[in-house]
Amino acid sequence: MAKGKFVGRSVPRLEDRPLLTGQGRFAGDISFPGQWHMRVVRSPVAHGLLKTIDAKAALALPGVHAVWTHADIADIPPIGFRLTGLVELEAYRQTALAQRYVRYVGEPVAAVFAADPYVAEDAADLVEINIEPLPVILDAAGPPGPFDEHHDTETSVIEKKSGDIDAAFRAAKMVVALDLEIGRHSGVPMETRGAIARYDEANDVLEMHGAAKVPHWNRDRLALMLGRHPDKVQLYEGHVGGGFGIRGEMYPEDVLVCAAALKFKRPIKWIEDRREHLIAANHSRQQRHKIMAAIDKDGRILGIDNEFFHDNGAYMRTHAATVPDLAAAMLPGPYRVPAYRARGHIRLTNKTPCGTYRAPGRYESTFVRERLIDAIAAKTGIDAIEIRRRNLIDQSAMPYSLGFSTLGTDIVYDSGDYAKLMDRLLEAADWQGMRQALAHRRAAGERVGAGFAMFVEKSGLGPFDKVRIEVSSRGTIEVITGVASIGQGVETAMAQICAETLGVDYTGINVVHGQTDRIDKGMGAFASRVTVMCGEATRMAAAKLRDAALTAAAELMQTSVELLDLIDGEIVRKGGPGPSMRLAELAATKAEGLTAEAEFKSSHMVYPYGAHVVQIKLDTETGAVAIERYLVAFDIGKAVNPMLVEGQIVGGLAQGLGGALFEEFTYTDSGDPLAVTFADYLMPTAREIPAIETFVSEDAPSPLNTYGFKGAGEGGITPVGAAIASAIDDALQRPGAVTQLPVTPWRIKAMLRAE
Amino acid sequence: MSQKAAITLNINGRGYPIEVEPRRTLADAIREDCGQTGTHIGCEHGICGACTVIVNGDPVRSCLMFAIQADGKKIRTVEGLAQGDKLHPMQQAFMDHHGLQCGFCTPGFLMLAVGVLEREPDISDKNLIDVLSSNLCRCTGYQNIIKAVRAAAKEMQKG
Numbered sequence: 001m002a003k004g005k006f007v008g009r010s011v012p013r014l015e016d017r018p019l020l021t022g023q024g025r026f027a028g029d030i031s032f033p034g035q036w037h038m039r040v041v042r043s044p045v046a047h048g049l050l051k052t053i054d055a056k057a058a059l060a061l062p063g064v065h066a067v068w069t070h071a072d073i074a075d076i077p078p079i080g081f082r083l084t085g086l087v088e089l090e091a092y093r094q095t096a097l098a099q100r101y102v103r104y105v106g107e108p109v110a111a112v113f114a115a116d117p118y119v120a121e122d123a124a125d126l127v128e129i130n131i132e133p134l135p136v137i138l139d140a141a142g143p144p145g146p147f148d149e150h151h152d153t154e155t156s157v158i159e160k161k162s163g164d165i166d167a168a169f170r171a172a173k174m175v176v177a178l179d180l181e182i183g184r185h186s187g188v189p190m191e192t193r194g195a196i197a198r199y200d201e202a203n204d205v206l207e208m209h210g211a212a213k214v215p216h217w218n219r220d221r222l223a224l225m226l227g228r229h230p231d232k233v234q235l236y237e238g239h240v241g242g243g244f245g246i247r248g249e250m251y252p253e254d255v256l257v258c259a260a261a262l263k264f265k266r267p268i269k270w271i272e273d274r275r276e277h278l279i280a281a282n283h284s285r286q287q288r289h290k291i292m293a294a295i296d297k298d299g300r301i302l303g304i305d306n307e308f309f310h311d312n313g314a315y316m317r318t319h320a321a322t323v324p325d326l327a328a329a330m331l332p333g334p335y336r337v338p339a340y341r342a343r344g345h346i347r348l349t350n351k352t353p354c355g356t357y358r359a360p361g362r363y364e365s366t367f368v369r370e371r372l373i374d375a376i377a378a379k380t381g382i383d384a385i386e387i388r389r390r391n392l393i394d395q396s397a398m399p400y401s402l403g404f405s406t407l408g409t410d411i412v413y414d415s416g417d418y419a420k421l422m423d424r425l426l427e428a429a430d431w432q433g434m435r436q437a438l439a440h441r442r443a444a445g446e447r448v449g450a451g452f453a454m455f456v457e458k459s460g461l462g463p464f465d466k467v468r469i470e471v472s473s474r475g476t477i478e479v480i481t482g483v484a485s486i487g488q489g490v491e492t493a494m495a496q497i498c499a500e501t502l503g504v505d506y507t508g509i510n511v512v513h514g515q516t517d518r519i520d521k522g523m524g525a526f527a528s529r530v531t532v533m534c535g536e537a538t539r540m541a542a543a544k545l546r547d548a549a550l551t552a553a554a555e556l557m558q559t560s561v562e563l564l565d566l567i568d569g570e571i572v573r574k575g576g577p578g579p580s581m582r583l584a585e586l587a588a589t590k591a592e593g594l595t596a597e598a599e600f601k602s603s604h605m606v607y608p609y610g611a612h613v614v615q616i617k618l619d620t621e622t623g624a625v626a627i628e629r630y631l632v633a634f635d636i637g638k639a640v641n642p643m644l645v646e647g648q649i650v651g652g653l654a655q656g657l658g659g660a661l662f663e664e665f666t667y668t669d670s671g672d673p674l675a676v677t678f679a680d681y682l683m684p685t686a687r688e689i690p691a692i693e694t695f696v697s698e699d700a701p702s703p704l705n706t707y708g709f710k711g712a713g714e715g716g717i718t719p720v721g722a723a724i725a726s727a728i729d730d731a732l733q734r735p736g737a738v739t740q741l742p743v744t745p746w747r748i749k750a751m752l753r754a755e
Numbered sequence: 756m757s758q759k760a761a762i763t764l765n766i767n768g769r770g771y772p773i774e775v776e777p778r779r780t781l782a783d784a785i786r787e788d789c790g791q792t793g794t795h796i797g798c799e800h801g802i803c804g805a806c807t808v809i810v811n812g813d814p815v816r817s818c819l820m821f822a823i824q825a826d827g828k829k830i831r832t833v834e835g836l837a838q839g840d841k842l843h844p845m846q847q848a849f850m851d852h853h854g855l856q857c858g859f860c861t862p863g864f865l866m867l868a869v870g871v872l873e874r875e876p877d878i879s880d881k882n883l884i885d886v887l888s889s890n891l892c893r894c895t896g897y898q899n900i901i902k903a904v905r906a907a908a909k910e911m912q913k914g
Contacts, residue, residue, distance in 0.1 A: 683891055686901060
């Protein structure tokens with residue numbers, strides 16, 4: 001598709017100016033007169049019976065107004081499921097404050113309300129909690145134990161199947177089996193969580209500020225939990241300091257501030273500190289996979305059988321079975337797998353509860369699958385690239401159904417030319433030349449290697465998005481959506497699409513998001529869905545508005561609508577001079593301005609795909625991995641703003657390197673968290689991230705929306721663990737050496753010692 | 756807690772007479788007592804650098820300094836970078852090079868980079884990356900931040 005005037009161009013972001021000048025409005029920046037501050041008292045014990053809570057000393061401190069325990073909110077139900085909410089998981093939901101048991105260090109046990117945040121924190125330290133410790137469960141792949149009197153820690157087993165798996169293994173020439181682990185890590189946005197609730201008594205409306213990601217769902221759910229009509233609960237998203245899956249889900253603290261604002265009729269402000277964030281906000285990723293492939297003599301996959309254990313921490317939170325379900329469903333990736341069976345044990349442990357993290361399930365299963373492909377190459381003696389080539393799904397097979405579903409949609413790859421993308425990346429990297437040069441360096445004693453990994457992503461989850469565009473009688477243009485902005489550039493991208501279709505400049509468009517009182521419904525920002533779903537809805541609404549504007553103008557200008565065009569905000573006669581009028585002037589002729597609304601519905605996701613190449617060098621003294629070169633190829637169908645797409649890729653990649661090499665939430669044997677500050681939880685800095693070579697292609701536009709958009713938010717991160725593992729194997733010249741992420745320096749040192 | 760002390764914070768050339776407990780961090784005082792919320796708090800531990808401000812010419816983690824220690828010193832925050840509507844070359848470069856996404860770490864990076872370049876305009880690439888690695892960003896993967904700071908360094912030298 002040709003570049004438009006706006007769509008396809010790297011125009012500057014509309015978001016930037018307030019963020020650059022210190023005028024952003026993040027959760028911590030929002031305050032109301034007379035507000036109280038909430039501080040959460042958290043369990044210091046990983047598993048135990050909650051015997052008594054003594055708040056006398058805390059309440060005696062000047063400035064402390066109240067201390068809540070579960071008894072104060074006993075009528076509020078546990079937090080429900082937003083996605084993949086299997087019925088059998090409901091027994092494992094979390095209440096806003098612990099009731100009889102505590103099940104992880106960091107679990108909210110009590111809440112202190114005080115006039116000042118320093119005093120609230122002092123008081124929280126004075127709350128005495130008496131807990132009778134119970135044995136802890138920390139290994140999700142070990143034997144399950146009791147959750148309560150009626151349930152054990154194996155909450156559910158999910159299964160995905162296609163073809164005849166037993167026949168595949170009977171027919172196999174060879175079988176390859178691996179046991180692989182992915183470490184516990186998470187999104188860790190730079191802004192911690194925050195929520196400010198305020199009860200507007202005059203209008204009987206409960207407001208919550210600091211919302212993110214899914215304001216409408218949270219609004220409806222909070223209304224249900226607090227027994228209010230949804231119109232009497234409004235959520236407001238300000239600036240959001242990073243999303244990545246973790247931020248904006250409904251957490252115990254959101255419920256507490258809202259309930260307290262209603263009870264005390266005071267604004268209640270809660271801002272999380274970093275230690276709390278690292279032990280209380282969703283973790284992710286931790287899984288162990290026992291996978292087997294049946295292959296023929298040429299290395300073609302006949303079947304894959306995978307049993308895996310998903311560690312969801314202490315409770316089932318809003319994502320319920322989403323992450324393990326996606327891991328199981330997306331594991332086949334770009335390869336033909338004629339017979340497939342995945343069984344995922346969803347287990348609880350006495351660790352922080354889990355949710356999604358950018359590329360949920362796919363970061364994990366891409367690591368597992370690409371390790372498997374490399375193992376097939378090692379077993380057959382056939383080059384790993386050739387093994388991939390033999391097993392890739394051919395472009396002629398598109399659309400390609402996997403025969404099972406996830407997130408309520410059948411998985412049907414909508415379009416893709418996987419082999420073409422692979423060849424293009426290998427050529428860009430000069431793969432053969434790179435391999436030869438590395439072999440020479442290894443011969444000279446250096447520990448250097450190259451890694452390759454492929455992936456299929458998913459994006460554009462429906463079922464709908466709705467957009468209303470209003471040109472006011474004063475000429476301002478608003479695009480009102482139910483999506484959210486988590487820093488990814490929603491305002492700019494939607495303005496570009498609206499501008500392109502409507503015929504105005506994108507800088508004059510105000511994109512409204514995350515305000516539940518501005519539009520009745522919305523799905524929010526997750527699953528790389530916004531550009532696909534909201535983008536198409538915006539295009540549809542803009543097209544309607546343009547038609548309506550031209551029709552109204554034709555009447556005023558006493559001409560026929562076919563003769564008119566809308567260019568740069570001006571309604572003009574096609575192909576020549578003549579009378580014209582500004583869109584703003586037209587809107588001013590109507591008291592109610594000009595409005596159009598559209599809803600885009602989609603029951604299928606769209607599937608971008610890509611590959612990564614990485615070249616690394618091991619430091620045998622320190623065990624550190626230096627990235628010498630990193631290349632990414634990613635086909636997203638159609639890029640709205642290539643600069644933003646590249647930003648998404650590089651940013652995701654940096655997070656992927658974190659999870660592959662540094663970041664891990666570790667625990668002692670008694671379940672005490674060891675990564676509780678940024679000194680323990682090591683995120684990549686400017687020194688660890690190399691210059692990234694990106695190759696964004698538009699070979700396979702999605703047939704499921706007009707522009708052919710696919711989501712660009714996750715392909716930067718998905719195969720990083722897989723590619724790094726492959727490169728480390730190569731540097732060590734030991735196929736299959738890496739079986740566990742992250743490959744921290746001490747794990748590298750252990751591998752070197754094992755030689 | 757303990758008695759409040761009367762101090763004056765000089766932020767971007769304006770004096771803010773405030774009363775603070777000795778334990779109040781400079782970051783909290785700037786944000787809550789002086790209303791300058793452009794300075795962000797990311798870890799309160801001196802590691803992420805989101806709260807970086809310039810105190811008497813040096814980039815400082817305002818979460819690791821008590822407000823009382825900054826009494827009478829010259830503090831510069833992100834709000835003081837632009838001249839009216841005209842962005843500081845560092846701000847402009849971050850916009851031009853897409854050096855920000857969510858924008859939460861951005862004020863800290865801007866103040867860190869401005870503070871260092873004012874002191875050492877000819878800083879080498881290696882040292883520049885060393886300096887920038889003292890702050891954390893979770894969105895951008897740093898490459899565009901490095902590009903922006905290099906571009907701004909050239910602009911700032913032109914003066």
